[in-house]
Amino acid sequence: MAAEKWNAAQLKEFSGADDMKVSPFYRDGTTYGTPTWIWSVVTNDNLYVRAYNGQKSSWYQAAIYQGAGKIHLAGQDYEVKFERVTNTPELDQAISAAYQAKYANSPYLPPMLQVGPVGATVKIIPAH
Secondary structure: OOOOOOOHHHHHHHHHOOOOEEEEEOOOOOOEOOOEEOOEEEEOOEEEEEOOOHHHOHHHHHHHHHOEEEEEEOOEEEEEEEEEOOOOHHHHHHHHHHHHHHOOOOOOHHHHOOHHHHOOEEEEEEOO
């Protein structure tokens, strides 16, 4: 079975949206965690996020452990799956370039391009 994908219209809307909140499931696997506002980017036809505090971020740990939850993005809620990204130099560069383009004027951008957050990159896919 092929992995679910966001459609082109969703990806276009997501690329300009800055309202992402991520809510991985708690350990019970059914209760959504407290929504955490994070930056999101679209590149290579996928939706990605990075944890500002790296792999120690509680939302990141829950997302990787549970593998599912929901997000709020572009004014809507979506049931999703979270996948740990196996970083390659090419993918790291593409995601970093998307962060640089979208958040160029933010003082929080430089840390998002460092080893900690890069090592805590998550791909978000729809859970249909």
